[in-house]
Amino acid sequence: MTPIAVDYLVGVDLGGTKIMAGVYGPDLLMVGCAKRKTKAERGVDAVIERIARTVREAVEESGLTIEQVRGVGIGAPGAVDPAAGQVVFAVNLAWKDVALASALQTELGVPVFLENDCNLAMLGIWEREFQRTPRDAVGIFLGTGIGGGLILNGALYGGFRHAAGEIGHMTLDVNGHVCGCGNRGCFETLASRNALFRMLSDAVAAGEPTLLTQMLGANLNGLRSGDLRKAIRRGDALTERIVRGSAEFTGVAVANLISVLHPQLVVLGGGVIEALGFLMMPIISRRAKAHLLPGTLEGIEIVESTLADNAGITGGAVLARDQLGMKVLHQPHEVAGT
């Protein structure tokens, strides 16, 4: 009998609405996955138990046992302290100071490593799509809100207290719409899913015609990013105009980030880009190029991530592998014994 392989890694993406888990071989190819609703309203312990269940399901789905898993990397929305394994603050989960890594480690009997969700997605994209080649790279994730992940000088950059990358709250329009954070004209008020839905609802309320009301009724109940894609593909002028406008603002945000950080790569992802990238990406690139000083953009790539929804779980596997790589070198017994 050959010894069973024990070098699998699990990546977990903990979101406000759903939990995803993916099992990866040491080559970072996914062998199985699972997902379930977060149900944050049930409280911290219930959510941690649901995460553990999702991980076990993904492992079983992969035809493996938890003993074959070397480590778990998990991304949480909000401010995290990776060294302490602690979620400091997560608005979407209503969490404050939750020792997620140790709690999950106790549930699973496997080492658990924590990161911010956007940082983790960027880590996954940087490793799997770009083989860690660009030394400096910025990830922009357009979803319900907008978040970012920074790779600077060849490593995830967290800044003081690991809170860098909050690009959704860059002010782009100082006299613009009020944001959830209390300020006006944050990037997030101009190009997130919430922003798109708000602008569409306002236009519908103002009596502008759109196929979306035929598809979903006057209240746009259950509106999803995919509905916008369908409406645009069917020639809906209102939806196309609003999405184009958000893409222009995203181009300005890309230009701002290039002016400040001058990365070699800007990569966009998240649900909004997954659904609407076909229309938005050319506009984003054109606007960013038009915005920057001549020559400034030379050699810089502005691209859409191909990992889509899997960026976070991929990054979780990368994080666990990287961290275990260190642990194997310095603390072999701790890893073997856990």
Added chain:
Amino acid sequence: MTPIAVDYLVGVDLGGTKIMAGVYGPDLLMVGCAKRKTKAERGVDAVIERIARTVREAVEESGLTIEQVRGVGIGAPGAVDPAAGQVVFAVNLAWKDVALASALQTELGVPVFLENDCNLAMLGIWEREFQRTPRDAVGIFLGTGIGGGLILNGALYGGFRHAAGEIGHMTLDVNGHVCGCGNRGCFETLASRNALFRMLSDAVAAGEPTLLTQMLGANLNGLRSGDLRKAIRRGDALTERIVRGSAEFTGVAVANLISVLHPQLVVLGGGVIEALGFLMMPIISRRAKAHLLPGTLEGIEIVESTLADNAGITGGAVLARDQLGMKVLHQPHEVAGT
């Protein structure tokens, strides 16, 4: 006879209007300085000769000879390639692809190291005022235009092609005033010296009363930042209103940079801050604090640099010392023989 000391360093700040040179001991205390007009219109060779003359004058002023100088660090406005010692592009000088370091090294017979002027100023501030303590720090320089210098993970950050830190071209007001770069509402159009003067001229043209016209005439001929300070100190409402407005925008820019980079320190300098910091700094801090999510600003310092106009030449000495530190280790003959 004791051997003469040969460990002096010269920092040079090459600006569009003036050249400054300062001579520093190995302890980074200045022992002498000199300055002269740049006269960029006379062409590259003439300017390089003028830089060399300013360096020699500063050395003589210090009671030293050029043989006692180990190295020169120089900051140039615009895009530079430090490894090649090349000024890639400098609008204010009308320079393109100038091999400044080697030309000056030939003139002086001393190793010369090149950096971007704002990076160099930030390096000087970080070393002299903050003893390199904050791992992540952002410098914001409000002068004729607006530039920035980034210290990330304990070192100057240049990004891809060394063009990071162009914070003056962050868009803050997407529908705002047109900038020299062709876009609208760049930070530079809201808080640079040029922006302040433009807003004052517009207000005077619109018939608003101000002490400045009593001081300088209806055309505000020869207006300087110091005149704004005088006018405000004498109770001029227009000048105070406009400077306060620029401080508010600067606070928004500080908040943006904290959101993206989360540095431990934000330090402001440049001629506008030197003249008007007494009014602007409290507004900048207040606005940045109001702008950021609660808790985000905890532990972050927002301060005015005390080095003022000497930040650049101090940084030049630091750069030369750091670079020579490396050269002494690896190429002793080259340094000794130059």
